[in-house]
Amino acid sequence: MWKLLCKALGALLILYAGGMLGWRRGGAAMRRVQVLADMCAFLEALQSELHFRCGRTEELLACAQQAARLTALPLYFTDLHAGCGLQTELDGALCRTEREIASVTKHEERALLRGALEDLGGCPAKEEEQRLAWACERLKKVLADARGAAAQQCRLYRTIGLSLGGAAALLLL
Numbered sequence: 059m060w061k062l063l064c065k066a067l068g069a070l071l072i073l074y075a076g077g078m079l080g081w082r083r084g085g086a087a088m089r090r091v092q093v094l095a096d097m098c099a100f101l102e103a104l105q106s107e108l109h110f111r112c113g114r115t116e117e118l119l120a121c122a123q124q125a126a127r128l129t130a131l132p133l134y135f136t137d138l139h140a141g142c143g144l145q146t147e148l149d150g151a152l153c154r155t156e157r158e159i160a161s162v163t164k165h166e167e168r169a170l171l172r173g174a175l176e177d178l179g180g181c182p183a184k185e186e187e188q189r190l191a192w193a194c195e196r197l198k199k200v201l202a203d204a205r206g207a208a209a210q211q212c213r214l215y216r217t218i219g220l221s222l223g224g225a226a227a228l229l230l231l
Contacts, residue, residue, distance in 0.1 A: 069227035080219015084212035090162045091208045094201040096131030101194040115179035132158045
């Protein structure tokens with residue numbers, strides 16, 4: 059009797075573990091969608107800051123970062139200092155962000171963010187607004203595709219996780 063009870067408990071634990079593995083993997087697929095949505099929100103906030111407010115580049119970046127209220131995109135623009143080393147600091151902050159999101163985003167998506175922010179402050183505000191709008195539109199198209207793919211991947215991973223856990227549980231019994 060105890061042997062059967064232990065087997066049943068072990069089977070339930072294996073089923074639960076398989077399901078949780080599928081759920082975690084599905085959550086990782088959704089993280090890309092969250093990062094892309096945060097990229098779009100940040101670029102829109104920065105475009106708005108450029109349009110309605112004149113100021114130094116580091117102030118605009120910090121205000122846009124605070125206004126966007128990002129949840130999944132790590133940005134480090136609040137600590138930029140004014141001066142001749144701003145582009146170097148901006149590049150360092152972008153590299154740090156790219157390293158942290160490299161596992162969930164594609165190179166082209168990170169290149170869009172870098173291209174929009176790389177030479178910020180180097181040309182007239184109107185041109186920068188246009189460049190930010192272009193990058194944001196491209197990211198929105200990528201985001202729409204990613205949402206569809208992520209929903210499909212979530213279902214797939216969850217189903218596979220539960221199926222593998224169920225199969226392993228049946229083998230245990």
